[in-house]
Amino acid sequence: MWGGGGFKILHLVRPFLRFVPEIGNPEGRVPLREKIIYTVLALFIFLVSSQLPLYGIHSTIGADPFYWMRVILASSRGTLMELGITPIVTSGMVMQLLAGSKIIQVNNSVREDKALLNGAQKMLAMLIAVGQAVAYVLSGMYGSIHLLGVGNAILIIFQLCFASIVVMCLDELLQKGYGLGSAISLFIATNICETIIWKAFSPTTLITGGRGVEFEGAVISLFHMLITRADKAQALREAFQRQNLPNLLNLLATIGIFLLVIFLQPFHVALTVKSKRVRGQQGSYPINLFYTSNMPIILLSALVSNIYFISQLLYRSRYSENFFVNLLGKWKESEYSVGAQLIPVDGLAYYITAPSSLQDMAANPFRALFYIVFMLSACAMFSRMWIEVSGSSARDVAKQLEEQQMEIPGHRGSNLHKELNRYIPTAAAFGGMCIGALTVVADIAGAVGSKTRHSTSL
């Protein structure tokens, strides 16, 4: 459809479309049983490939610059899932932005436009995957190029790209109705669950001179201490409060946050909508409390981890004495973690990092206050921004309802937009703030691996 009297950027994609892998539409409806099987299969492939180490890499030791983003991007270091869902999420966001800001014209009611947009998104994802893989290898993340050799370097790039394409296909498979939900949220959720299970039941042991043998897993450690220690009360206290490894309080806090999210999930304002043409066809248009879902947190994490990344890079380079570099963040090696993980100790990076506990908060109340204000306002802002970009703002919803010949009783035409505008931006901002508040609570209560603040995404 070249109509519309003009040239569309989107049409540039067309010649490449047939090189993009595509999943066919299911014939008829897929029964629930099969959906579950497909979902489990996809999950299984994801889990296996996030355990399979890349072939040909030399080393993955040293500070991990992407440590803070691993969870939301469902990636794991040194494995096939090194890129995780980054390419799909990034390309999805870029396309959303382009479409939302009308740089590319997409008419959602035209089938071909939809297909083109889809193809363009996938192509972009593949390009991003290639770019990222090349960047990783060149930057010496797996050992310097001299050590790797050209053959291995190409092999690594190929592996990473192929894994990304597989993830992309899995995502499409689930979205086309073979499975439940989307691969993106499925993988993020899996990653979070994996972390939680690992922190609770990990069989890894740490042998230190002072404390003797300790299990990493909080629950296992409770049993271990209760059985081997002479002083049971002391053992119990330690199991609940130990600082260097995950403890039971963290675990309970995680469960608490989960329950809270489940409790808040169904909160909504229902607007009555009615068909203009047909009598008796009425329903409610729910505006949820979590109107933008976990999007603000994903955006915020992306922002924060980019700040960390840049700050770390600058701090470790020769500019570490520079005033502005220090203003951005000062870093120190963590005392507890095994690898050389850096944690912020001053500067902006420090102030936007969650205090690790209540004592930590009390020690530097200004930082705590700054952090809370930053989280709440940033989440609210991102949420407001996202509705405009993703096409769920009051205007877009009004348009949608208009197309479906629906109206809110008593509000016609432009009034519909106004009426929706009373609710949607407020709901988005407030919902964003709620998510921010949840994150703050989760961080301070130390919900397992405070970086897994994304329990909300479930």
Place this chain on the structure above:
Amino acid sequence: MAASEENSSLFPIFILTIMALPLVPYTIVRLCRAASKKTKAIHCQCSSCLRSGKYRKSIFKRISKFSTCSNLTLVLLWIIMGILVYYIKHISCETQPFEPFNILGLESGASDSEIKKAYRRLSIQYHPDKNPDPEANKYFVEFISKAYQALTDPISRENFEKYGHPDGRQGLKMGIALPQFLLNIDGASGGILLLGIVGVCILLPLMMAVIYLSRSSKYTGNYVMHQTLSNYYYYMKPSLAPSKVMDVFIKAQEYMEVPVRRSEDEPLQKLFVLVRSELNLDLKNIKQEQSKFWKQHPALVKTELLIQAQLTREAAEISTALQDDLRHVLLLAPRLLEELMKMATIPRPPHGHGWLRPAIGTVELSQSIIQAVPFSARKASGGFAEGIAPFLQLPHFSESVIKKIARKKVRTFQELQDMSLEDRASLLTQIAGFSAAEVQDVEHVLEMMPSITIEVTCETEGEEGIQEGDIVTMHAWVTLKRGNGLIGALPHAPFFPFHKEENFWVLLADSLSNDVWMSQKVSFMDEVAAITAASKAIQETKEGSGATMKEINAAVREAVEKVKNGSRLIMGKFQAPAEGSYNLTSYCLCDSWIGCDKKTSLKLKVLKRSRAGTRGGAVFEEGPAVDDGIEEDEEEDDEVYDDYESEYSEDEHEEKDAKKIEGKNKKKNGTVANGVVEGKGEGSSSSSSDSEDE
């Protein structure tokens, strides 16, 4: 090596924890359940049902109830756990953590002066100047003085608090609590181990999934073959007489695949003679009809004969091989009957209505199969206005008994039910010659029989009256009551060898024009699901009409109360037809009991359209999409599109494959409020798929 020694006690701890986590709660649950036992028996208590062996618990079974596999495993696991704890306690010789107060022999939190005093006391005991033993010397340097230091020196104290030792950070070693041989990959076992992991963890699940998927592609969501559905769709006719429904029913692909063995010719011939009277053969040219019957597909002949054997209660007469086949046929029957019912009531062009006569025929067939009552018993004959079928489902009733009762002017089942307890007892003992136990059995069954009431209202939501082309919402409350007070129960069905749950079909139909406007299945078994479904449905309707929070809560509470008292809510939407008044009947048909079906009439007055509308026809199906969030709109629209496709294709060639029809059928049932529809969960889980995937 110290590490391996450590490991030897660490791995059992890991195993112990993993075992204890499920075991402890499970045991508690088991004990609680054992304490509050006495679950209500929900099946029929009459002697013939008990004798049928479906629910039988022999003495052997009663003994083995306490020594079931699960109980034995439970005990075994507890024993293993005990051994593990004992083992760990004894083997673990690991270093106690550094605890200064313990070493100095003090309560934690003792004051400085106490610490000093204790230190001095121990110094006298262990100081190298006083005690020449090198062991004591070592103990003094490594523990006592360190402990004293940790408690008094501020730097050491800080170190102790941070790292657990006054000297600061100690060496850190990582380990993993698994047995050595698993970690020792370099050894000979490494290759086998790797193969094992790859095989068991990766290939096996993949293989299983692939095999399952390839197999299940033949079946629909309801474990019925696609081919069966298309056969049913093709053979179903609007004016199918109840006796002819059987011919459609046996066309199922599953029955076509019933094996026909050469050695079975003779037994089948014999069976044919037994059930010939039931086969609807024209007596005038019986020879021709007979040969025609035998010329059908052999599997069809066999299935029909077997089902007839079930109906005439001749199942005991046939050979064991045939009995096994009969069991197989009966096992599949309830599922197939359900699909047959759906095919009868599926909306067909031009008006989008289903067919009433085949629907009723299907339910009658279902009742007959479950109760093993022949078709001939259903016909009105010999003064029985509604046939003798309902009597035949009672235990110990035979045709001669029924004839005897009839002499006492008991000619309908209703009359028997309405009699007082004493009258009935005396009638049965004196006229029919029943013993007291047999009378008791009859009473049991009569108490088990459900009595149904149904209230239906149809309205256009949020508007006055019903006009042409409106979307009309039907609310129906089906209430079930039994003599013995149960709500969810298993029917009395001594001749049906499997576990069968009662299901009810609610139809809204116009009996004059043979149209079914709406059909839904209700089950009274799962109360929890019914409560959630009903409260959700009520909440959505109320929200749609803009009610306040208080009103919604009150309505939901009321609905929950009703469901708990044995009612089920059914909601459905249909499009109002052309102007006129319609005499509709709402049927509630039971698929397993004969004689407890209910009919209520309902007058529907459709007025002329007052507000001009431009769109008409099937477009209205788009409606419910608005209820869901925007995220799902796209999906919904696609489905609607598919629906159109199927509808139009039906217009042109009706025998189009049944797959699409099934999809459509499901969508139509999406609004069911009794929680029996599968595929309802999809919405809830996909709603968490976030906006980023758009």
